[in-house]
Amino acid sequence: MATKKKKEAKDKFVKSQFYQKLLKEKSIIESQLVFSLFSDPESLLDYELSLDDFSNQTWKFYFFILKELVEKRQLKVMDSVSVTAYIQSKGDSFTAAYETRGGYETIERGMEIVESDNIDSYFNELQRYKTLLKLTEYGFPIEEKWNSVQKMSLEMLDDYLEGLVAQAFVNSQMGGDRVEDMFADVDAMLNEADKGIARGLPLASPLMDSIQNGLALGNITMLGANSGVGKTFLTTLLHIISCIKEEEQLLIIANEEEKSRYVQGLLAARINKQHQDANFNKNRFINGGFSDQEWQWLNEAKEWYVNKVQGELINFINMNDFSMSKTIKLIKKYARMHGVKYFILDTLKLDNDAGSRITDNSWLQLQQNMVKLYNTIKPSNLNVHIWITAQMSKTNRRSRYLDQSMLGISKNITDVVSSLMLTRMVSQSEKEGSTALKVINSDGYSVQLDPEQDYMLVFWDKNRQGATNRQVVLAVDRGLNLIRDIGWTQIDNDLE
CATH class of the missing domain: 1.10.860.10 (DNAb Helicase; Chain A)
Known part of the structure; x- marks a missing residue:
């Protein structure tokens, strides 16, 4: 009818x-x-x-x-x-x-x-x-x-x-500025806190999540790294997989990677997690010629995702011409019309019309765009969370300690960010010998790193949800698309 x-x-x-x-x-x-x-x-x-x-x-x-x-x-x-x-x-x-x-x-x-x-x-x-x-x-x-x-x-x-x-909606209470009694509804606030409602989506790494304490709504989380280190890799394994597991709707706004690259990463992660001896490398999607066994694994992983990710749980858009204005409109549309609470922007850039000639004014525009984005997602407006990847300055490739200064002239974009994570690969000298990192696992025991294994270090320069004095060590295999918690360490910021 x-x-x-x-x-x-x-x-x-x-x-x-x-x-x-x-x-x-x-x-x-x-x-x-x-x-x-x-x-x-x-x-x-x-x-x-x-x-x-x-x-x-x-x-x-x-x-x-x-x-x-x-x-x-x-x-x-x-x-x-x-x-x-x-x-x-x-x-x-x-x-x-x-x-x-x-x-x-x-x-x-x-x-x-x-x-x-x-x-x-x-x-x-x-x-x-x-x-x-x-x-x-x-x-x-x-x-x-x-x-x-x-x-x-x-x-x-x-x-x-x-x-x-x-x-x-101009005369409604929705998103309006109101003067309120400071301790009105304090009991409701305490009950919500007791239930962990404010905590938000957990990261797929329990060790990282113990520091981050979830992706809380109304906040911006930023992940910074040098080009090629693995921003999209970590985003997929920490955030997208968590949304799938928790059945939280997600919109991925991409301007570098194609949808197929994310799907391939998810398929590889699923295969290698379910079949530890599979060693299914992502480069198989480039070389092709799948064996019967590989086809079996691929179809098995595909069916699992198709059955798990239903009802437009994970949406994707590749933005050919990036602009923060279009990004904000997409967030408003999917938050209001589809109830989406979690968003990913991979990767933050200058608006396309500013990218041809980078000036101090261009970075000011980027900073202003971040303020507009925060005003859109903050608790008193849409109350949603956005995860943003950003590229670090090329001049900091050999820096041992990472902080927001590694973002170069664009570092002021972090003013509205609630959590700033920065990551780099662990160097060979940090894996063994007198200069090896002192790593403590979640049980409190010292861990010795394997010189043949790749590791990532994750720093928190800013974290309104928790501490910033520790760094997390992850074992990573970017070919198999796997990460594993190893432990935490502390690297001195000696200002060298």
């Missing part, structure tokens, strides 16, 4: 004169975009377009022809002979549909009319009209606000609608 009513409501808007007006205007944009693409076929590869982006059947038909000619026949320049040969190969009904729409003459005339240099503008307008139509279907007051809305860009429209929603 609810589905039927929803369809009836949509049909009402679709039949309205205003909706038809939007369709007509979108049709013009579609024709301009299609003819621009015919003028420069290779530019099709620069845009993410599908048949569903087109409402007008004629322009959808011509876009289909273009897509086939470019992607399947690698045509770089459109001409009558090539297009006609393709049409004839598709059969009589396809040829009839082509001729009914004016054939190649329509394409030729269109290419003469449009300004192909405006292709970016046509593409953006197409996205805008798609959004306007969808919002109209959802019942947003687009027609009533048309005088204000019609000249807005897609980004301005997004901000405008977000403002309308915020205005609806």
Whole structure:
């Protein structure tokens, strides 16, 4: 019954004169975009377009022809002979549909009319009209606000609608600034503390979690390391696996690694944890040629994750053009609409438009962006947690003790961070001999490190949830995607 009513409501808007007006205007944009693409076929590869982006059947038909000619026949320049040969190969009904729409003459005339240099503008307008139509279907007051809305860009429209929603809550208590009695509801606070509600998601390393004391909501946790040390590696094994185990929804916002790299890491970790003699290295995903045994392990791990990770528990987005504004909008959307409490940003960067020329002002922008991010996730607003990876300055590769100064000129971004962890590999001289680290395990016994094993050291420079005077030693195998708690140590910050 609810589905039927929803369809009836949509049909009402679709039949309205205003909706038809939007369709007509979108049709013009579609024709301009299609003819621009015919003028420069290779530019099709620069845009993410599908048949569903087109409402007008004629322009959808011509876009289909273009897509086939470019992607399947690698045509770089459109001409009558090539297009006609393709049409004839598709059969009589396809040829009839082509001729009914004016054939190649329509394409030729269109290419003469449009300004192909405006292709970016046509593409953006197409996205805008798609959004306007969808919002109209959802019942947003687009027609009533048309005088204000019609000249807005897609980004301005997004901000405008977000403002309308915020205005609806302006007189509510949600996220408002209120003056309160300091000790009101103190009993409720104590009961929540007793239940450990404020503790948040535990890390998958019990030793690290004993120092970190969970990923508390309303806070930012940052993990810093040099390039190639293993920020994504640790993020996967400490955070993502914990969300899967605890069945906590998570949105991963990535701007470096593809989704497949995270999935491969999770599969390798599962295989090697379940089959200790498997030695399934992540480079198998590069070399290929899986054996029957490997296929068995892979399918077993895949099935476990598919069954465990249901209901969009773990979501992923690869942000091609990073901006903090887009990141914040994604967090707001998934927190409010889907109830997501945990987010990962891998890796923190300058906004794309600032990255081409790094200046002191660029780092100021990054610092301001971090403040905006914290204001979004803090307890009095969305009350969610975000885990951020950051790259340390290249000049600190040989530093023994790690602190926030290792982030270089961008160190002030940590002002709003509740926990700052920094990590490096344990050097060979720290594994054996007189300079070996003194490591104590969770039972209080001294542990001798294996010179043949790789280890990571995790430092806490800042930790509102616990101590910062100890460092954790992890045994790591970045090929097998495994970590193991070894113990804790204390390295002097001798300011060398």
